Amino acid sequence: MQINKIKKDMTEILSDVFDGATIMVGGFGEAGSPIELLHGLIDKGTKDLTIIANNSGNGRVGLGALIGQRQVKKVICSFARSAKGVTFQELYNKCEIELEVVPQGTLAERIRAAGSGIPGFYTATGVGTPLAEGKEEKIFNGKKYILEEALKADFAFVKAETSDRYGNLTYNKTARNFNPIMCMAADKSLVQVKNILEPNEINPEHVITPGIFVQSLINIENPIIETNAIEEGMTYP
Amino acid sequence: MININTKDLIKGWDRNTIASKIANDLPHSSYVNLGIGMPELVSQYIKEDREIIYHSENGLLGMGPSPNENEIDLDLINAGKKPVTILPGGSFCHHADSFSMIRGGHIDYCVLGAMEISVTGDLANWSTGKGIPAVGGAMDLVAGAKNVFVMTQHLTKDGKPKLVQKCTLPLTGAGVVSRIYSDYAVLDITDDGFKVIQLNEDITIEYLQSVTDGNIYQ
Numbered sequence: 001m002q003i004n005k006i007k008k009d010m011t012e013i014l015s016d017v018f019d020g021a022t023i024m025v026g027g028f029g030e031a032g033s034p035i036e037l038l039h040g041l042i043d044k045g046t047k048d049l050t051i052i053a054n055n056s057g058n059g060r061v062g063l064g065a066l067i068g069q070r071q072v073k074k075v076i077c078s079f080a081r082s083a084k085g086v087t088f089q090e091l092y093n094k095c096e097i098e099l100e101v102v103p104q105g106t107l108a109e110r111i112r113a114a115g116s117g118i119p120g121f122y123t124a125t126g127v128g129t130p131l132a133e134g135k136e137e138k139i140f141n142g143k144k145y146i147l148e149e150a151l152k153a154d155f156a157f158v159k160a161e162t163s164d165r166y167g168n169l170t171y172n173k174t175a176r177n178f179n180p181i182m183c184m185a186a187d188k189s190l191v192q193v194k195n196i197l198e199p200n201e202i203n204p205e206h207v208i209t210p211g212i213f214v215q216s217l218i219n220i221e222n223p224i225i226e227t228n229a230i231e232e233g234m235t236y237p
Numbered sequence: 238m239i240n241i242n243t244k245d246l247i248k249g250w251d252r253n254t255i256a257s258k259i260a261n262d263l264p265h266s267s268y269v270n271l272g273i274g275m276p277e278l279v280s281q282y283i284k285e286d287r288e289i290i291y292h293s294e295n296g297l298l299g300m301g302p303s304p305n306e307n308e309i310d311l312d313l314i315n316a317g318k319k320p321v322t323i324l325p326g327g328s329f330c331h332h333a334d335s336f337s338m339i340r341g342g343h344i345d346y347c348v349l350g351a352m353e354i355s356v357t358g359d360l361a362n363w364s365t366g367k368g369i370p371a372v373g374g375a376m377d378l379v380a381g382a383k384n385v386f387v388m389t390q391h392l393t394k395d396g397k398p399k400l401v402q403k404c405t406l407p408l409t410g411a412g413v414v415s416r417i418y419s420d421y422a423v424l425d426i427t428d429d430g431f432k433v434i435q436l437n438e439d440i441t442i443e444y445l446q447s448v449t450d451g452n453i454y455q
C-alpha cells in the first residue's frame with residue numbers, strides 16, 4: 001500500500017477540525033492565503049477558534065469571512081489593521097474578538113521554534129516597549145533580551161503551489177511566507193495545493209517543505225484571487 | 238511646550254529631496270530594508286555608481302520596482318502588500334529566514350518613518366495609543382538592523398515637534414535610531430543630543446532649535 005495524503009474533498013480534509021481549535025493560517029495579506037480551506041471551515045461551522053496569522057483578513061472573503069461569521073474568538077497576529085479589512089475591525093470595536101499583537105519576526109520565530117522543539121528563546125525585539133511587559137528579561141554580553149515562548153497549533157491551513165502525494169511542497173514567490181514554518185509547528189498541516197504531480201516530477205532539490213511536515217492535501221486548481229473577489233464584491237458564504 | 242502655528246512654518250525640503258539625501262548615504266553593496274510609505278521613495282534616487290540590494294520582510298531579497306499593469310503577479314508583493322518585481326540575483330525565503338536576515342544583524346540599513354524620536358534614539362512609530370494596535374515588522378527592524386535611519390517631517394501636521402526629549406507614544410525600540418533625515422536637517426543621535434550634520438539652506442540653527450524639543454548642536 002502506498003502513502004497518499006491527498007483527500008477527496010473538503011469534508012474529508014476538515015473532518016478532524018474541532019470547536020475551540022488553534023489554527024495557524026498561512027499567507028501574508030492575500031499571497032499564500034488558503035481561502036478555500038477557510039471557506040470549508042465556514043461551511044463546517046467550527047466555532048471558538050484561535051487564529052494565528054500575520055493579518056486579520058480582508059473584505060468578507062477567506063479569513064475576513066471566517067471572522068465575520070463569528071467563528072473566531074481570538075487572533076494572534078502582527079498587523080490587524082489593513083486598508084481592506086472589515087470584519088475584524090467591526091468585532092474589535094465592539095470588544096467581541098480578542099487580539100494578541102506579536103512583532104512579525106517574533107511571530108515567525110515563535111512558530112519556527114515550536115516546529116523545532118524549542119520551547120522558548122531570548123530576543124532583542126520588543127525590549128523597552130509595551131510588548132515586553134510581563135516577559136522575563138535576561139542580559140547577554142551587556143545587552144537586554146526578553147523571553148518569548150514557542151507558538152504551537154492544532155492545525156495549520158496552508159496554500160502551496162505544487163505537491164506530490166507525500167506532501168512535498170513548493171510555493172510561488174512571496175506566497176511562501178509563513179506557510180513552511182506553520183506546517184512545522186502544527187499537529188496537523190492541511191494544505192490546499194494548485195498542482196499535484198507524481199513523486200518523480202518534483203526535483204528533490206526544489207522541495208521547500210518536506211512531506212514529513214504535511215498530513216493532508218486537497219487539490220484546488222483555481223483558487224480564489226482575493227483582490228479580484230473583493231473588487232467584485234464577493235462575500236462568503 | 239512647543240506648538241508652532243503651521244501657517245508660520247518655513248517650508249523645508251520636499252520628500253524627494255530627503256529621499257535623495259538618504260540614497261546618497263547608502264554605500265555600494267548594502268542590504269537595505271525600506272519601510273512602507275515615504276521611505277519607499279529612496280530607491281528611486283540610488284546613483285549609477287552603486288548597487289543596493291533591497292530586502293522585503295515577507296521573504297524577498299533583491300526586490301525590484303513596481304511592475305507594469307500587465308505584469309502584476311499577486312504572489313509577488315512587498316511588505317506593504319503592493320505588487321513588485323524581483324531583480325536578477327534575487328531570491329525568495331520563508332518568513333523565519335527573512336526575519337533572521339533582520340534579527341540576525343544581516344541587514345545593513347533600514348529606513349523607517351516616525352511619529353516621535355527621542356534625543357537618546359528611542360523611536361515611536363507603530364501606535365498612536367488609539368485604534369487597533371498593529372506592529373508588523375517595525376520592532377524587529379529597529380532591534381536587528383545595523384543602522385536605523387528615520388525619514389520624517391520635522392513637525393507633526395498640527396505643528397508639534399517629532400524630535401523630543403522623551404517619547405510620549407508607545408515605543409518601537411529604545412535607543413535604536415542612528416540618524417534622522419527631516420525636511421529641516423540631517424541629524425545624528427549622540428550622547429550630547431541631536432547633532433546637525435546638514436542644515437536646510439533656508440533655516441537657521443536657532444530656528445531648528447525652536448522647533449525641536451531637545452538639545453541641538455553643530
